[in-house]
Amino acid sequence: MLEDQTLLLNQFFTLWAMLDPISHLPLFLGATADLTRQERRRAAVLAVIFSYAILLFFGIAGQHLLHAMGISLVSFQIAGGIILLLFSIAMVLGQPLSPKSPADDAGEGALGVAIYPLATPIIAGPGSMLAIIILTDNNRFTFAEQLDTFGVLAAVLGLLLVIFLLGDVIVRAIGPGGTNVMRRVMGVILAALSVNLILTALTGWLRLPPI
Template identity: 30%
Template structure:
């Protein structure tokens, strides 16, 4: 199996996007935005939001390198910027200072704010572009990144689809605990990104 797909990269992509997109943490926001809606409407909003997020992530994964090349941005610079951005998100998760997205009038909440920026936010976009930049272009790496992106969006859909059940099982304290753990892991990933970028800058002279 490891000959066909880079399992280490797959797990790294999945875990990184998981802690950034924070499926359990989206449950209370999703419930609040769909409060008073029928079950059918909530189900529709769940798959629409995940589909929008998936489309945004795929676009940046496919064309992010070309955008960076045209702007003259190097991978280490992107890693530093991404690491600082992820660290900011991690601090918000740890200190509970993240602002809930505000619903826009006459707009489908599955697109804004659920699909983006809640799910496919700056952190997820930057992380995906970094993974694509780091990949050597081999089928194993491309397959690993692709499967990782698909898996995290599948988990996100299941989380939103059964948000009511998850909220009852975890409770508010459980969701808060998962969010704090995600913030801790995300801060470690952010620091590692910056450290790797600094090492690349030093090697490049």
């Protein structure tokens, strides 16, 4: 386990806000509108599995790819923080975050919908990839801590899967207004975490006292 429980919670809320299961629920329901109930459940499971595989790859190899391209992690952290900040602003302002692409051909089946648009770009989008690379920084976290991060990622995706599977019930329970409120709250939290990422990178680069 991570010794710093605050860091563990920070990672959980960063991934929760980034993956944003509540606001992705309408996208999931729209993308699987032409599927049967059984196909919809299969698409949800496959999408989460594919998303975890994609984010796991970026968590393991992402920093090595940056090194091969000559990009410092500080630069990537600042760029990632800015992108996450823009993403969070879109969440707060209610702008569309991901393309809504319902399955035009019902014969495409659960597998096709699970890969696109559910796994990518709805779940494992560019912002999520940036977040997992930053949260598994080889210079800041040990191998055991990185394993904890992948465990946190699995937990968040597991909760996302539960929400997808209970999608119809949740939508009826909280209504469109509740979904919008949750989306904006997650946006505010993500904005604060994004600013913290940028300031942390700047303080390390400029050798300033920790914020």
